[in-house]
Amino acid sequence: MLCEETRENLSAYLDKELSAEAAAAVRVHVDQCAGCRELLDDLRATVDVLDRLPRCPAPEHLAADVQREIERRMLLASPGPGEAPEVPQERTLPLHRANPIPRLLGVAATLLLVAGIGVFAYLGRPGSKTGPVAVAPKGAVDTGTEMVKAEGKPAVKFDQFNASPAARRSLDEKNRMEDALAFKGPDKAPEFAESRAILEVVRKDAATAPSANGAATSKGGPAAPAAPTDLAAAPPAPRTARPAEAPPAAMPQLQLGDASKELGVKESDPKAKSAVDRVAGGESKGEGLHEKQAVAGDSYDADAMLGLIASVAEGAAPVEKLRQAATRENLKQVENQLVIEARSREAANKDLVLLFDANGLVPLAAGRATPGDYAMKVPAAGPMAEEDEAVTPAAPAEAAHRSAGYYYPAHHNGEDIWIVVTDRDNLSRFGSQLALADGLTVSRTSSEPLRDIRKLQDQLRATEGEQAKGGRGGGPGDYRGKLAATGSLKSKVAGKPGQAGPDADKTEAPYTAHPAEPLAPPAEMPAAKKVQEVRQSEAKADEAMLRERSASLPAADQPKDTAIARAEPRRLPAPAAEEMPHAMKAKAGADGAGEGLGVNAGFPTPAPGPAPAKPGTVMEKGGRTGGAGAAMGREMKREQADKEEDGKATHAGVFFGAAPAGKAGLAKTADKSLHGPTFGIPLQPNQVILVIRVQQAK
Amino acid sequence: MIYQSASSGGPTDQEVVTRVVGGDAAAFGLVVERYQDRLANAVTRLVGSTEDARDVLQDTFIKAYENLEGFRGGSSLYTWLFRIAVNTSLSHRRKRKWVPMSSAGAEDANAGEGWADPSAPDPAEPLEAREVEAQVQRALDALDEEHRTVVVLRDIQHCDYREIAEILGVPPGTVKSRLHRARLMLRDKLKPLFRA
Numbered sequence: 001m002l003c004e005e006t007r008e009n010l011s012a013y014l015d016k017e018l019s020a021e022a023a024a025a026v027r028v029h030v031d032q033c034a035g036c037r038e039l040l041d042d043l044r045a046t047v048d049v050l051d052r053l054p055r056c057p058a059p060e061h062l063a064a065d066v067q068r069e070i071e072r073r074m075l076l077a078s079p080g081p082g083e084a085p086e087v088p089q090e091r092t093l094p095l096h097r098a099n100p101i102p103r104l105l106g107v108a109a110t111l112l113l114v115a116g117i118g119v120f121a122y123l124g125r126p127g128s129k130t131g132p133v134a135v136a137p138k139g140a141v142d143t144g145t146e147m148v149k150a151e152g153k154p155a156v157k158f159d160q161f162n163a164s165p166a167a168r169r170s171l172d173e174k175n176r177m178e179d180a181l182a183f184k185g186p187d188k189a190p191e192f193a194e195s196r197a198i199l200e201v202v203r204k205d206a207a208t209a210p211s212a213n214g215a216a217t218s219k220g221g222p223a224a225p226a227a228p229t230d231l232a233a234a235p236p237a238p239r240t241a242r243p244a245e246a247p248p249a250a251m252p253q254l255q256l257g258d259a260s261k262e263l264g265v266k267e268s269d270p271k272a273k274s275a276v277d278r279v280a281g282g283e284s285k286g287e288g289l290h291e292k293q294a295v296a297g298d299s300y301d302a303d304a305m306l307g308l309i310a311s312v313a314e315g316a317a318p319v320e321k322l323r324q325a326a327t328r329e330n331l332k333q334v335e336n337q338l339v340i341e342a343r344s345r346e347a348a349n350k351d352l353v354l355l356f357d358a359n360g361l362v363p364l365a366a367g368r369a370t371p372g373d374y375a376m377k378v379p380a381a382g383p384m385a386e387e388d389e390a391v392t393p394a395a396p397a398e399a400a401h402r403s404a405g406y407y408y409p410a411h412h413n414g415e416d417i418w419i420v421v422t423d424r425d426n427l428s429r430f431g432s433q434l435a436l437a438d439g440l441t442v443s444r445t446s447s448e449p450l451r452d453i454r455k456l457q458d459q460l461r462a463t464e465g466e467q468a469k470g471g472r473g474g475g476p477g478d479y480r481g482k483l484a485a486t487g488s489l490k491s492k493v494a495g496k497p498g499q500a501g502p503d504a505d506k507t508e509a510p511y512t513a514h515p516a517e518p519l520a521p522p523a524e525m526p527a528a529k530k531v532q533e534v535r536q537s538e539a540k541a542d543e544a545m546l547r548e549r550s551a552s553l554p555a556a557d558q559p560k561d562t563a564i565a566r567a568e569p570r571r572l573p574a575p576a577a578e579e580m581p582h583a584m585k586a587k588a589g590a591d592g593a594g595e596g597l598g599v600n601a602g603f604p605t606p607a608p609g610p611a612p613a614k615p616g617t618v619m620e621k622g623g624r625t626g627g628a629g630a631a632m633g634r635e636m637k638r639e640q641a642d643k644e645e646d647g648k649a650t651h652a653g654v655f656f657g658a659a660p661a662g663k664a665g666l667a668k669t670a671d672k673s674l675h676g677p678t679f680g681i682p683l684q685p686n687q688v689i690l691v692i693r694v695q696q697a698k
Numbered sequence: 699m700i701y702q703s704a705s706s707g708g709p710t711d712q713e714v715v716t717r718v719v720g721g722d723a724a725a726f727g728l729v730v731e732r733y734q735d736r737l738a739n740a741v742t743r744l745v746g747s748t749e750d751a752r753d754v755l756q757d758t759f760i761k762a763y764e765n766l767e768g769f770r771g772g773s774s775l776y777t778w779l780f781r782i783a784v785n786t787s788l789s790h791r792r793k794r795k796w797v798p799m800s801s802a803g804a805e806d807a808n809a810g811e812g813w814a815d816p817s818a819p820d821p822a823e824p825l826e827a828r829e830v831e832a833q834v835q836r837a838l839d840a841l842d843e844e845h846r847t848v849v850v851l852r853d854i855q856h857c858d859y860r861e862i863a864e865i866l867g868v869p870p871g872t873v874k875s876r877l878h879r880a881r882l883m884l885r886d887k888l889k890p891l892f893r894a
Contacts, residue, residue, distance in 0.1 A: 011878035015852065017859045045892040046885045050853035053834055054827075056742035058734035059752040063727045066759040070723055073760075 010040050338450045339443035341697040348694050359426050361405045416694040711775040719767050726763050737783050740855045744787040746839050754790050758783040780865045788843050837887035845880035
């Protein structure tokens with residue numbers, strides 16, 4: 001055998017893949033040929049090096065993630081509102097259809113749509129015994145499961161019990177997508193109601209105003225379709241059906257981070273996907289939603305994140321640690337850097353605190369740096385567990401860490417820095433509110449998605465400038481004053497639910513960062529009035545709900561040994577008048593003490609006095625605030641409707657924000673000395689970290 | 699745990715497939731649990747980072763689920779899954795490869811500002827082991843995809859030539875020649891790591 005032929009066979013010889021005869025020939029040649037023997041040794045060493053590589057384990061919770069994605073796709077495969085079912089073979093009917101939401105709520109069709117979808121998601125969440133049930137042949141209904149049954153065909157079965165967290169998330173996401181898509185664009189989605197309201201005023205009163213966002217302004221959007229009262233009656237596609245291709249939703253105007261990916265439904269060509277051989281051949285064009293889920297960071301541990309934040313805030317670690325600890329997987333969640341240029345840093349800081357508090361963010365206090373201090377301990381099966389004795393509590397790992405988010409002051413290189421951890425929706429609302437604050441100008445040096453806030457600010461100011469020139473309005477602050485004066489933001493920030501509503505509006509100063517600016521609304525602002533009316537209505541409903549709920553929740557029924565603090569209202573020490581944000585001084589003066597203000601003024605000193613609502617506070621929806629008014633109001637109403645439907649007494653509050661964590665999967669970083677035994681930037685699903693830097697305006 | 703492993707007398711792959719196709723979506727979790735570790739090792743080496751591997755693995759299993767009815771049992775489920783995983787990995791790398799220069803520049807800038815290497819090894823591991831692993835991974839990454847794939851399947855995943863041929867859809871002779879060339883290329887890069 002020649003060297004060349006032998007060398008070609010050396011690898012196969014090593015692998016014992018040669019026939020006995022060929023192997024013998026190689027062996028003989030190698031014994032005689034030093035060059036081939038040397039090559040064989042090298043190849044053997046190469047294989048040895050490769051063999052010594054450590055094995056890479058599968059990502060934690062991969063099976064659960066896959067299961068969730070499967071459930072999600074099955075849900076997405078069901079036709080949306082107004083869509084004709086493509087495969088009318090299977091039927092499912094949630095219980096709530098028997099008790100239509102419209103009758104209970106008695107509000108506009110837009111609200112009904114959201115409420116209907118919300119109840120659907122609500123019923124599907126863990127802990128509810130009123131989950132969707134199937135219309136199936138007798139005997140096909142399985143308690144605790146969702147059956148999707150086709151005549152003569154096997155049922156597609158959701159193990160709702162075992163996969164309830166995933167199912168819940170899937171339903172939540174479906175809810176959001178339904179909202180966005182059914183309204184022909186996410187700028188019609190409820191979580192952006194406030195932004196829409198603001199822009200609506202701007203558009204109508206100043207048609208010549210430049211667009212803050214092309215997508216937002218160009219999408220007038222057709223009228224909302226009829227409320228999906230029979231949403232759940234729409235038959236979900238069978239497992240074999242491919243999700244209907246949905247148009248990718250445009251970016252909402254103040255969507256921060258990567259939420260657009262969650263809204264976008266990008267599905268591949270069903271034909272391509274259905275061809276298994278093509279998939280196996282690598283020709284599939286499929287790009288599933290799971291790719292976006294990875295961005296959302298489903299497998300992080302809130303404890304370590306909070307510990308890291310605490311370390312940063314206490315000076316034990318520089319802010320850069322947040323970035324250093326970031327892995328590519330978390331990159332998009334951590335990179336949100338919001339730079340604010342303020343005429344007065346102190347005033348800006350106070351206003352920021354106001355906004356944080358208004359959004360239900362919990363201040364992390366010094367001396368509470370233990371991650372566990374911030375863990376939200378909730379009943380294992382969630383807030384509704386008491387309603388449903390039949391529901392076995394979820395795994396403990398899935399039971400903790402729920403809150404609207406956290407904020408913490410830090411200081412670095414002469415800048416005031418706020419580290420905020422919250423969910424994307426909350427962040428979007430925060431951005432909307434931030435755009436209204438005169439004294440908080442978002443710098444163009446902020447991270448890319450956050451610059452949209454600046455665009456909106458520019459738009460608002462340009463509009464105000466035009467109005468001032470035309471003598472139409474009261475100059476800068478018109479819209480802010482007009483909208484904020486009637487919105488739930490102010491009343492909820494003030495922690496005076498009883499004073500919300502029109503009466504309160506007459507006496508309370510409108511929220512603004514700088515009340516010295518003219519606040520009087522122009523005489524004629526029909527659009528603004530409409531916004532006012534809507535918001536007043538929402539605020540009234542919210543507050544009424546809140547009062548009712550508070551009354552129905554005796555203190556004895558509150559969980560005693562958990563970190564849940566009923567945050568309605570938030571009774572906090574009144575800050576000194578000089579420490580109060582500008583906007584709140586008048587309010588405090590009117591109310592006497594500013595009780596329940598919820599603002600822990602002072603920077604960078606963390607919240608003084610008693611813990612301003614326990615870390616890990618779970619805010620009730622209605623007590624939460626402001627910018628969230630519309631969306632939260634709807635959720636409250638959905639809950640109320642659900643409560644009425646079930647004839648239950650009450651339940652112990654509403655949780656929102658991120659889904660249960662309980663997943664590890666921490667990415668390792670280069671610095672293990674950072675904090676404790678876990679070192680990633682662990683986030684709960686849908687959570688983001690926002691670093692706000694307050695700079696002196698030049 | 700809901701499911702039993704195959705080794706403990708659980709259902710066979712074909713039985714699981716039948717259940718899933720028959721509508722028991724939850725049964726697919728058994729498939730994932732059964733094969734995730736084996737796939738993860740190969741996929742991680744193919745795509746070069748654990749973060750990307752997570753995406754690819756999830757994508758792989760979703761594709762498998764969606765196309766499970768097309769699995770006829772002609773090959774093992776393992777081989778079939780691997781075929782999807784390999785192609786998904788390659789597709790993922792190709793997509794990643796076409797990142798616009800501006801974005802790539804941004805990544806570089808971030809890296810310069812202190813972003814951790816996403817595939818940074820565990821600092822608790824001995825430095826030498828980490829360096830070796832990183833060097834080997836770089837060598838693998840430097841291979842073109844067909845050579846990288848075959849060497850991963852053989853020398854990391856320990857598939858035999860027939861399985862590799864089935865996974866890649868190429869004749870065994872092609873596997874043999876590709877593998878030999880891949881090893882020759884790796885030999886040059888890994889020689890400093892050879893044991894004395």
